Amino acid sequence: MDAALQQLVSGFSIGALYGLLAVGYALVYSVYRFTNWSFDALLVGAAYALWYALNWAGLPWWLAVPLALLAGAVLGWLLEFTAYRRLRERSAPRVLVLISAMGANLMMINLFTLIFGGALRRLPELVPGGWRIGSVSLGRLDVATGLLACAALGALAWVLRRTRVGMAIRASAYDLETAALMGVDANQLAMLVFGMSGVLAGLAGIMVGLRYAVYPYMGLVTLKAMIAAILGGLGSLEGALAGAFLLALTETLIAATVSTAWRDLLAFAVLIVVLLVFPNGLFGAREVA
Amino acid sequence: MRRLLAVLVLMAGLLSGCSRSDNIRIGVLSISSGPDAYVGQASDLALRDRVDELNAAGGIAGRKVELVIYDTRGEITEAVAAAHRLIDQDRVDVIIGPSWSGAAIPIAAIADEAQVPVIATTASNPLVTVDEAGAVHPFMFRVCFIDPYQGSALADFAYHELGLRRAGFITDITSPYSVGIQQFFSERFRALGGEVVAEEAYQANETEFRPMLTKVAAAGADVLMVPSATYRDIALAARQAAGLGINIQYLGVDGWMADDLLAMSGAELEGAYLASGVSTEAPRFAEFNAAFSAKHGIQPSIYAYYALDALAAIESAYYAAGSYADGPALAEVLANLKDTELFTSMVTVDPATHNPLNKPVEILQVRQGAWVLVKTYTPR
Structure with missing residues (x-):
């Protein structure tokens, strides 16, 4: 019984992490209708920035964390300048932007491996300790990740729905060209969206780094998060979070009751069934992207 | 043309x-x-x-x-x-x-x-x-x-020297190395009278080990064998086990051998044993x-x-x-x-199998962030 409860708690903690990442995917998708495959590299870059700020520069965490988030944003802008902007300006097919993102991602991850080496690096425990109820453990880090995912979702929803900037983003999401005619500067908007997505990737990088370790391939977890975002309905922020918890809980339930070897196989079988019933994801808009 | x-x-x-x-x-x-x-x-x-x-x-x-x-x-x-x-x-x-x-x-x-x-x-x-x-x-x-050497040497060591009887595994099922060692360890351990109580699996590049760790602990294992080909898997698993409050005797393999493992999870792995053909700590x-x-x-x-x-x-x-x-x-x-x-x-190479014949298996222990040699098995 305790083991089952512990699995449930772990499932929530994994879901919170997927959620934080999935919201980042949903943000870019909601505006540009393409999956930002380079989210992985932004996450890794921010995690290394945090590691170096703490261990090499010896900065206190309250300075290192904003720096890491800034690193995420700067990498996001860099990608927008180099890999996306020209393609967008020439109205290139979305699949080309997607490929460009994948290429940029592979390039950056390989660059990180060359510069930083392949070794795992440990971050200091910024959120140490936790609670024990019977034999069930709940880490403070898990709770913090869950709260962060909800806070990121809330903040994004507020910006998108209640502010002028958000209105511009939503107008562009609806029709990029008309919004431009109405005075929305497409390039400024892109800087904003990719900057925000970079900060989200940075947050995710910090949480993944704290939970696991900092290494060039720490971003592989983003694949699961992207699947969670698709499950929730790409472009829907709430959907992304719901999809993340659904995927994580399905995974852990299968691991607990059937077998850990069968986890991914069955979890993705469930995913296919859900998508057959809801082709646009659980919260997705009717439009087929 | x-x-x-x-x-x-x-x-x-x-x-x-x-x-x-x-x-x-x-x-x-x-x-x-x-x-x-x-x-x-x-x-x-x-x-x-x-x-x-x-x-x-x-x-x-x-x-x-x-x-x-x-x-x-x-x-x-x-x-x-x-x-x-x-x-x-x-x-x-x-x-x-x-x-x-x-x-x-x-x-x-x-x-x-x-x-x-x-x-x-x-x-x-x-x-x-x-x-x-x-x-x-x-x-x-x-x-x-070869893996049978290290698998059976570890089973012998766990059963006779450490007095352990209930083994749990967390194994990378995409690696013939990991699966092989699990098989050879299990065969020897069962033959000696030990029991294998949990066989949990993951695939290469996994980062999340809490579901497997929870199951191994719930099965009442007194030794956890992680025959991973890379130190990354055990480094992450050991940290997560500590987070779950799981305190268990770890047994490992030469895939663990990297000094970065000690820097990463040396504290969590204090007391763990592993088999290796060679140790970077040897004075020579x-x-x-x-x-x-x-x-x-x-x-x-x-x-x-x-x-x-x-x-x-x-x-x-x-x-x-x-x-x-x-x-x-x-x-x-x-x-x-x-x-x-x-x-x-x-x-000396065995012409019938091309395996080195007299390679020793060294059993090392993690003690205060270093590998310490505790026993050397010379296979028959």
Whole structure:
């Protein structure tokens, strides 16, 4: 019984992490209708920035964390300048932007491996300790990740729905060209969206780094998060979070009751069934992207 | 037509240019990018250093040595493609690597067909050098011990020395190495009277081990065996176990051997035991280690040691078979090495299996952030 409860708690903690990442995917998708495959590299870059700020520069965490988030944003802008902007300006097919993102991602991850080496690096425990109820453990880090995912979702929803900037983003999401005619500067908007997505990737990088370790391939977890975002309905922020918890809980339930070897196989079988019933994801808009 | 002919002539010229070389060409199947990049980083440097030394002293048996190193990213398909490229395009005389059994098993057949000797470094699954029927691959060799040695040595050690009776596993089911050790450990442990109470699985590059750890703890295991091919898996699992409040005796394998493991999760793994063919802490390597890290700024690893073992085996093969020996002549010598001093130890090769015969299994323990040698098994 305790083991089952512990699995449930772990499932929530994994879901919170997927959620934080999935919201980042949903943000870019909601505006540009393409999956930002380079989210992985932004996450890794921010995690290394945090590691170096703490261990090499010896900065206190309250300075290192904003720096890491800034690193995420700067990498996001860099990608927008180099890999996306020209393609967008020439109205290139979305699949080309997607490929460009994948290429940029592979390039950056390989660059990180060359510069930083392949070794795992440990971050200091910024959120140490936790609670024990019977034999069930709940880490403070898990709770913090869950709260962060909800806070990121809330903040994004507020910006998108209640502010002028958000209105511009939503107008562009609806029709990029008309919004431009109405005075929305497409390039400024892109800087904003990719900057925000970079900060989200940075947050995710910090949480993944704290939970696991900092290494060039720490971003592989983003694949699961992207699947969670698709499950929730790409472009829907709430959907992304719901999809993340659904995927994580399905995974852990299968691991607990059937077998850990069968986890991914069955979890993705469930995913296919859900998508057959809801082709646009659980919260997705009717439009087929 | 004339243009086509010109292109063909040019290509033929280039190809023959590739193969016309008086140097001994040694191909290397390395891992220098991808998640397992740490495996090849030190071994490539160690091989280059050693080849520079050899060439400065006139080469091997009077011929200069040339390395052709390819990065396989630790992937089977890349390794197989690189092996073909080394043999067909680069026309190497002999190949060092790969490190992983998953890649070494398909490459054995390629080596046999091309009659180019391949010396795997840390690929320890039995099927690397012999086929399913037990027939030896005439051109496939290795310098490490095989999994049954370390699997059964660990089972013996856990049962007799530590008095443990209930084993749990968390195993990478995509790695023949991990699955092999689990099988050999289980067979021996059960034969001794022990019980295997949990067999949990994951796939390569997994980061989340809490579901498996919870199940192993719930099954009442008193020893947790993690036969992972990379230290990453156990480093992450041990931290997560500590977070869950799971306190268990860990047992590990030579795939754990990386000093970065101690930096990453040394505290969580305090008291853990592992088997290895060689330890970077052994005093006889102190001088080499110091020179290596002074020159390159990184620590050498057991992967560097095994690569140097393979190079030393090639050296003795050329001295025995003659400096212009072909593949079959080199293989003949490699299959019959007897009390040959390599980098890490003396080696005698069993001609029937091509496995080194007298490689010891060292049992090490993690104590205060360092590996400490506690026992040496010499397989029968």
